[in-house]
Amino acid sequence: MSSTPSTPTTPSTSSTRKGVRGSTLSFWIFTGPFLVGLVVFVYIPIGWSAWLSFFEARYTVTPDKFIGFDNYKLMLTNGDFTGSLVTFTVFAAIIVPVTWALSLGLALMVHRLRFMKAFFRSVFFLPTACSFVAASLIWKMSVFSGVRFGMMNTVLGWFGVENIAWLADPNPPWYWLVIVTVRLWLQAGFYMILFLAALQNIPPVLYEAAAIDGARPGWQTFRHITLPQLRATSTAVILLLLVAAYQAFDEFFNLLAKTTWGRPPLVELYYTALGDDQDYGAGSAGAVILTLLICMVTLLQGRFLGFGKGEDAR
Amino acid sequence: MSALSSSNWDRRSVLRAAAGLAALGPLAACGGNTGREGGGSSGKSLVQYFHAYGEAGTQEAIKRYAKAYDEARVTTQWITGNNFESKLFSSLLTDNAPDVFEFHPQLQLIKSGQVAPLDDILGPVKDDFNPADIKSHTVDGKVYGVRMIDDPQFFFYRKSLLEKAGIGVPQTLDELAEAADKLTTDKVKGLFLGNNMVSTNYALVWAAGADQLNDRNEIAYHTDDVAAALKTYRRMFTSGHLLLDAPADYWDPSALVQGLTAIQWCGMWAMPVMQKALGDDLGIFPFPSAASGAKPAVYNGGWSMFVNAKGKNVDLAKEYVKWLWIDQKKYQEDWALSYGFHIPPRKSLAASATKLKSGLPAEGVKLFTDYGRFDNISWTQAMITALEEVIANSVRKGMDPEKALDAADVKVNRELKKLFG
Structure with a gap:
């Protein structure tokens, strides 16, 4: 790199220039396809969607009738869309803490096993490989079937409880039990693995030191050593769970049909834009509102929780 | 040295070109194999x-x-x-x-x-x-x-079960509810209207003496008789006499054939399977009248x-x-x-x-x-959905039928305005 200034064209500068050109080319070769994909499949649809939201776009994605904010007005006033935000909040409020607690519990149990650890780890992780659609169908048609030989109704029948229509009847809202259990079964194992890895990373010296200081094993150690040591993993798990809950679609779509309840935003927008109505304008307006909400939530959590900021900024 | 570096450069350029080609490959592949063109000799x-x-x-x-x-x-x-x-x-x-x-x-x-x-x-x-x-x-x-x-879609029933319960073929919606009650045992439910209860929508409206739309393409389903029929449906839904959440829906003959229900709403298409399974123990009847003076209904x-x-x-x-x-x-x-x-x-x-x-x-x-x-061509998918929501709200969720119908009116009118101005 130390080229003498007296020589105007040194081989080193020319090779650097060639190297820069070469690496620029490599950069485009390697990122180009992804950038093209990003633009074609992400940015253009987002822009298109924003454009559609100001048009009367039914049964077409190339509309010509400009209607201003009518679609936004419709989405915010007809109750279905705002109701779906409530549904999502309820769903997230149940599924996030329950999955967090269950996967942590499973991890703690598997972690303490002396033998067959690998076996149980695999057994609990296995449901992750199952698709939501397949699991939903099993839940709907055999576990929570409304007929007398459905699994849950059979079990309840032993105790003399009447058959329950788990999904058809929204009073009481048993459908939440079906939806939450199917997701729990499917995802708890995955988060268990994350917790397991974190548990294995806690230095044993901490427990030894705690024992010397007089901490009783069990709750006290768990509360003051294990939980604080798992804080980073817990935060990550909770955020992943929130994102997953937000993306929930399959089980709602497959378990609940012809309802006016139990529709999180993505399902509601699917029915508006791609379902029977084919109202791409209203659907896009909903998507834009949703995007704005997500931006707001992200900014707020950045301010209060600071997740995603650099270490220095904290 | 220089020979080495130049050969080095050559190899890299070859690799680079190969990478470029590989990156372009999938893009090129997008054009082919859509299953539409080519393949056939005529090409069409x-x-x-x-x-x-x-x-x-x-x-x-x-x-x-x-x-x-x-x-x-x-x-x-x-x-x-x-x-x-x-x-x-x-x-x-x-x-x-x-x-x-x-x-x-x-x-x-x-x-x-x-x-x-x-x-x-x-x-x-x-x-x-x-x-x-x-x-x-x-x-x-x-x-x-x-x-x-x-x-055509109508009710199928097990003759033997109705005989055993000592009832005839229901002539009114109330009689249907009564029959469902009498036919329900701890093994068999009285009636299956489909898991979502929406498959009888048209028949229900017609049997209550109403229609989806009138000749001027205005709402005609919102009548007192329809609201009353919806109330009867709600009563049946909560009575425990209906088969709900069955593994197969109304269009499948399973519920009747497997003995889960005594009466089932289904279509003529399922008749051969039902006849094969049940023989002569099978009868049919239209959706019974749901308002005084109204004719029974069958949805074609x-x-x-x-x-x-x-x-x-x-x-x-x-x-x-x-x-x-x-x-x-x-x-x-x-x-x-x-x-x-x-x-x-x-x-x-x-x-x-x-x-x-x-x-x-x-x-x-x-x-x-x-x-x-038959179908009314002016009754479009958005209106179908609106009427299905009436069932969801008033029958399954227990909302007042009038309110549920009002909510549907808003959606149907919005659609009618778009279609007819």
Whole structure:
């Protein structure tokens, strides 16, 4: 790199220039396809969607009738869309803490096993490989079937409880039990693995030191050593769970049909834009509102929780 | 040294070029293998969409007919699942849209120019069709679809169970509720109206003396009698006498055949399976009157072939529809009678359909003619959904029927305004 200034064209500068050109080319070769994909499949649809939201776009994605904010007005006033935000909040409020607690519990149990650890780890992780659609169908048609030989109704029948229509009847809202259990079964194992890895990373010296200081094993150690040591993993798990809950679609779509309840935003927008109505304008307006909400939530959590900021900024 | 570096550079450039090619490969591949063009010797191809019929052998039959067509290679998409409309509607917007598809007559498809008028191919045989099937597909004097099959829907019941309970065939909606009560035991539920309770929507409205829309295309379903009928439905829903959350829905004969219910709403298509399983222990009756003076009701559903007017080869698609659903009477007969029972919309075929001339099938045809009502082309998918939401809200959720109907009015009026101004 130390080229003498007296020589105007040194081989080193020319090779650097060639190297820069070469690496620029490599950069485009390697990122180009992804950038093209990003633009074609992400940015253009987002822009298109924003454009559609100001048009009367039914049964077409190339509309010509400009209607201003009518679609936004419709989405915010007809109750279905705002109701779906409530549904999502309820769903997230149940599924996030329950999955967090269950996967942590499973991890703690598997972690303490002396033998067959690998076996149980695999057994609990296995449901992750199952698709939501397949699991939903099993839940709907055999576990929570409304007929007398459905699994849950059979079990309840032993105790003399009447058959329950788990999904058809929204009073009481048993459908939440079906939806939450199917997701729990499917995802708890995955988060268990994350917790397991974190548990294995806690230095044993901490427990030894705690024992010397007089901490009783069990709750006290768990509360003051294990939980604080798992804080980073817990935060990550909770955020992943929130994102997953937000993306929930399959089980709602497959378990609940012809309802006016139990529709999180993505399902509601699917029915508006791609379902029977084919109202791409209203659907896009909903998507834009949703995007704005997500931006707001992200900014707020950045301010209060600071997740995603650099270490220095904290 | 220099030789080494230059060979080094060569190797890199070769690798770079290879990487570039590899990156471009998938993009190039996007162009091919869409299953549309090429392959066939004539090079012409068509795509047709069908919803998944439940009867055994139907998919093979449709593919067999398609294969017999010489002018083009016809690919069949057999759409499973309960969202045929959604899949059809969204695919119609894309390049992979079907050229021909089966559906029900709905005005928005015509207003948006999605389906082509078929007068040129239907013209010569128009008189051979059931007039109601022509009328339900006609807008401003043009006919937009070729009816393939008519499917009346009514109640099927186990005669022995009704006898045992000492009741006759229900003549009113209240009697139906009463029958459901008396027929319910700890093993068998009295009545199955479908898991979502929406399949009887039209029949319920008609049997209450109302209609979806009137002649001026205004709301006609919002009457006191309909609201009262919805209240009866709510009572039945909460009574524990209805079969709910069954593994198979109303269109499948399983619930009745497996002894889960004594009475089931279903379609004529399921009759052969039911007869085979239950023999003579099977009867049918229309949706009973739900208001004083109102006639019982039967919903004459069915499926029709439509040509995608925005398709790539509209003329060929029309030719294909003409060939299969107008010229090939043998196939039409096979389709209507060999799998499930459907009533052929062609008078000439219906006249020669011996399977429908006696016994229970003949009774079904009689219900079809006496009480059957057809689709209203102005009643579109958004309105269908709005009425389904009325059931969800007032019957399943327990909302006041008046309020639920009011909510539907808003949606239906919005749709009507878009269609008729």
